[in-house]
Amino acid sequence: MLLTKLEIKGFKSFADKTVINFNEGITGIVGPNGCGKSNVIDAIRWVLGEQKTKALRSEKMENIIFNGTKNRKAAQMAEVSLTFINNKSILPTEYNNITITRRYYRTGDSEYELNGVKCRLKDVTNLFLDTGINSNSYAIIELKMIDELLNDKENSRRGLFEEAAGISKFKIRKKETIKKLEGTDKDIERIDDILFEIE
Ligand code: ATP
Numbered sequence: 062m063l064l065t066k067l068e069i070k071g072f073k074s075f076a077d078k079t080v081i082n083f084n085e086g087i088t089g090i091v092g093p094n095g096c097g098k099s100n101v102i103d104a105i106r107w108v109l110g111e112q113k114t115k116a117l118r119s120e121k122m123e124n125i126i127f128n129g130t131k132n133r134k135a136a137q138m139a140e141v142s143l144t145f146i147n148n149k150s151i152l153p154t155e156y157n158n159i160t161i162t163r164r165y166y167r168t169g170d171s172e173y174e175l176n177g178v179k180c181r182l183k184d185v186t187n188l189f190l191d192t193g194i195n196s197n198s199y200a201i202i203e204l205k206m207i208d209e210l211l212n213d214k215e216n217s218r219r220g221l222f223e224e225a226a227g228i229s230k231f232k233i234r235k236k237e238t239i240k241k242l243e244g245t246d247k248d249i250e251r252i253d254d255i256l257f258e259i260e
Contacts, residue, residue, distance in 0.1 A: 062151045062192075066144040066160075071136035072107070073100040076127045102201060108141040108163045109195050110173075110185050126167060140164045151192055161185055191227040199224065 064083050069075040074097040081088075081101065090098045103117045107125060111117055119125050129135035142162040145152070152159060162174040163185075173180050175188070186195060194200045199221050209217045223229050 062149050063146045064143070065146055065158075066142075067101070067105060068140075068142040068144075069101070069104045070140045071127045072104050072139040072141050073097065073125055073127065075100065075104070076130075076133060076136060102203075104141045105143060106201055108143045108161055109189065110163070110182050112182075122165060123167060123169075126165065138164055138166045152188055154188065159188075161188075187230075190230040190233070191224060193224060 063085065066083065067081045068078065069081075070078040090101055092098055099118070103125070107117055114120060114122055114124070117125055126139045127136040140162065142160050144158060144160045147154065147157055147159055156176060158176075160174075160176055162172075162177075164172045173182055173185050175184060189195045206217075209215070210221065213219075220229075223232065
């Protein structure tokens with residue numbers, strides 16, 4: 062699987078549409094301090110569904126939208142698209158090229174798309190589950206994360222192995238199922254109460 066293209070518009074310091082093509086091999090991003098190198102990583106993390114503003118180095122989600130300069134109006138929307146070639150069928154989809162898009166408006170509305178079709182955040186998360194590519198997986202490693210792994214903070218080492226071994230998705234599904242069962246138990250209790258009243 063190859064990450065081939067990142068398109069950013071209105072996200073943090075990227076006011077204009079910026080396209081970064083990734084060729085095979087290693088891509089390095091260089092530039093002076095504050096030019097926006099880390100913003101590129103933030104954009105990748107964000108389009109993959111990151112919800113924690115702290116992980117995006119922002120206080121609130123609105124701050125990820127280009128906030129203008131002396132000569133330029135602030136943007137009303139941030140948009141990031143990330144394209145993959147699914148050549149090894151790692152992603153569970155029949156498509157060979159997959160583009161995920163996320164938009165966020167100043168009004169607080171947000172949208173996700175998979176190959177141009179509107180979808181839910183859950184669809185994006187499910188697509189990348191156990192592939193090592195999601196907003197907080199081992200595909201994006203920051204210095205802070207290395208510290209956490211070395212200190213095994215919040216069982217982070219175990220989490221990493223679980224993601225690599227492909228069992229995260231089962232843990233998530235188990236959690237969802239337990240929640241549904243709890244809901245069903247409550248419904249049964251309620252029905253029992255009603256039956257008791259009728260009888
Ligand atoms: P360093 O090498 O020092 O780590 P960097 O190249 O990684 O720097 P970033 O942290 O990616 O730089 O970018 C910081 C720049 O992004 C700052 O100039 C900041 O003003 C700008 N920036 C962040 N959020 C926004 C926003 N919402 N609108 C406009 N500019 C923004």
